[in-house]
Amino acid sequence: MVAHNPLFRGTWTVKRFQATVMNDIWPETLFFTLIATMVATVSKLTPHQLTIPSGLLTVLGTVLGLVISFRTSSAYERYQDGRKMWTNIHVASRNLALMFWIHVPSERNIEGLSKDQATLRGVIEKKTMINLIQAFSVSVKHFLRSEPGVYYQDLYPLVCFLPRYANPHGQHTAEDKLPLWSVSDDIAEAHARKDKNPRSAADTIGHHPQRTASLPTHSRGDTLIEDNKSEASWFRSWGKSSTPRPSRRNTFDPEKVLPEVDCHHPLRPARNPPEATMYDYIPLFRFFKWVVRVLLRRAKPQHEIEARLRRKKLNEVESNVPMEVCMVLSSYTASLMQQGIIQPALATGMTNNITTLQDTLSNLERIRNTPLPFAYQAHLRMSLWLYLLFLPFQIYNPFGWFTIPGTAFASFLLLGFLEIGQEIENPFNYDLNDLDLDHFCLHLQRELHEITAYTHPDPSTFVYSMWNQPFAPSDRRSAADLIHAEQYTLPHNKDGPEPGLASIRRTLINSWREVDQTTRHP
Template sequence: MVAHNPLFHGRWTAKKFNATVINDIWPEVFFFTLVATMVSLVSKLTPHKLIISNQLLTVLGTVLGLVISFRTSSAYERYQDGRKMWTNITIASRNLAQMVWVHVPNQKGSDGATKDIKTLQGVIEKKTMINLIQAFSVSVKHFLRGEPGVYYQDLYPLICFLPRYANIREAHTEEDLLPLWHAANEYEDAHAHHRHSTNVRSAADELVGHRPQRTTSLPEHSREKTVVDEKTVVADNKSETSWFRSLTKSNGAGRRSRRETFDPERVLPDVSSERPLKPARNPPATSLYDYIPLLRFFKWIGRTIVGRAKDPLKVEARRKRKNLDAVESNVPLEICLVLSSYTAHLMQRGLLQPALATGVTNNITMLQDTFSNLDRIRNTPLPFAYQAHLRLSLWLYLLFLPFQIYAAFGYYTIPGTAFASFLLLGFLEIGQEIENPFNYDLNDLDLDAFCLAIQRELHEITAYTNPDPSAYVFNAWNQPFAPYDRRSAADLIKDGSGKYTSPHEHIVAEPGMASIRRTLVNSWREVDKTTRQH
């Protein structure tokens, strides 16, 4: 089937336009076009000819083309590696969940009510561990996006039951807080201190005190709700709501589209949190500086001349974020430790055979290896010296390009320079954009979709009832020897003799395995002849 051309498939929207690099490179293209216009007008309307030799044009152009090609290829290779790593996470999560759900037996007591209680406990235990497998991919997503901690609407409900203190049954203090929660607390203190500085939030805090927040997502309005004595205090939170606002668009009067009702966190456990939960997807807000990068220069000048206002709340938040770098918890590693501990617990109780224990351990190791490779891709950009030298070389090449081609092209120098700058700068910008494919750019990998796909597969696995094969094999719908023998499994065993006899009279064979083998050979011959096109 012929693939669709993405440029002409569907209608053009603002989202599709933003997915291109036009809005990133147009200031540079405009600048070099102005230079070409100046060179053309001065050379045409004045006696001064702004022309230089073009001896190095071909050589430098070829070298720059090769270097830019290498830059784009290396970035695309990182993009593909990131996608492969997420495929590995999906495979390992699926395999691990299948082994836990199918091969780990339910806990069984001796008789009566004890047996039922143990069975229920075993099913709850296995389903909880599969929820942790789902939490692993979600934690990897937040880790790659530079979002530390565990207080997210799609992560916290899956791991909130894990131990928080080193001494569970003894009197514990903040010094006993485990790394998984310690780092999250430091980040949340700084984050909440800055966010709750408004008058509305201050009033809400006075009412709330230490009451927990519910984990329910709010896709219809980008708001954060806090339950206070059966009343709801609503506070605007623009930094956490840009994604949900993009989902709430009308689809006709009286109708709600899929985007309006899309709320994947709604299917997660509804538990209480002692801290505000950030949304599962929190892209940075788009500003005018993203569409006109030149304005950033004037913003920097304004800050340098006027000076930055030292807000004590912001200073404290920055200080705590710096401290966070030294004690940041590795949430995916913590989850793998819990899964490994569960595997060891099963082996000690004799509930997991050694061969299956090896498979479970290998899949947990695969999750850890994949996470390490993703972290390597994220934290190993191309050296700054290489990127800076390549961009400066390209700028100089495009700056002197009009002076070298005016003698041959005249006024066509202007569109020629514009096209050359658009082409070369575009490839350079594409390489830079996909170098780290784990952020919120439109061309980045859709990590949220990957996590939701894993979630759906894990729930499909736990929906499997693991029945006895005899309950579904020997019925009237199963024709095991088709197409040569279309009798059902129930008909084959109806006589009770246990001897198979071919239904075709011209087949002369002793009832039993000899007749079965001949039927299978004839089935192969009929299938092979029927399914070949030529």
């Protein structure tokens, strides 16, 4: 999502130029400018006057402006709704993680295990469920971008341990495979056939190791030791070498903090925006591409066309991974209730947050799958084209040669607003003006790890310390000094209340009065 000026901040690139709508509307603007040039030239240099009355100009222009304004406002409303829904995901995920980590006890009584082993199992269980909360947001991101399945560098390491077969024991067949893995495997095989000759291995598999084993076969600790050694040697030699330090933009790889697991399918990149082609910079070429496609389609045999349609239908199969993750989280909550580990009130709070995640997913799906009706878009665009086509004929008499820049400016203004509305109508794709879903997921990932870093110590270990002054500003004595007295007494107590609760209340009133007077602007 582009929040700052992409043209005059940082290094200017063609990619930043795509953040504007100029590359989309310049062919139409050029066309109407040429029409205005023709009208002005013919009317000025020949006896023919290419003019028409301008009676309808004001009326039609006002109506058309209101319609375009409504089009842009409705698109921006969808954009804002998408952002609000992601805020709901953020809040519900954070609350659910707090409940799992703090309110679910780690200490368990497991027969045959020591206290430390049972505690370790409880911590592993809670951390795994919090990782699934992170997997929910990542799966929603791919779901909204029409990227089905689970075989992505940022998603597969978080869900690869989930059950794959309905029968966990005995013989496993394709008929026993659960929906999550059944659909994902079909989609992965379709992509594998499509990507037989990738441009490079990194385009498909990223940095994760790709082997055919079903379980990890190496120790992650050995890899970390080697990475730490190489990093330490690089820092030692950095000051002595003339090689510039690599920039963070070139070394940014958030997926390297995820578990490294083996996968029988190549993992697709976490972020895979479509490459810009000449059709994006010169949209007029799309018409010729369509003509060539129609001619080639007629020349193809019927069996090739049917095979292509079958592959397309397979690629359109949707795997609702977020719903599968929500079912696992709900199952975990039910398991805690059945074992008597949590109270019903806490289970209700967990269920409400999981329900919020499901409701938000439905609202995001509604925004993505409910575009503005095509008839409305087509009629509005044709009306605008007709208005701009006849605009030079109506304004030539009062403007003369200024008809050319006037028509160019009007075309740029009206077509730009129309194109902006169309671009932000679906704010979940890879356009520079779309919502930055990757940033939202990484932000939530950082907060979930911050939650699990909290050790929830006993309050008595840090409340009664020399650093804590609970009654400031009226009483700046520390908590350690206060608890040594038998009863609390106001400092410099003169004609004050009796020691005890009455003195505490007087102190709190004095603190309020001093804060209220001090923090107000003069």
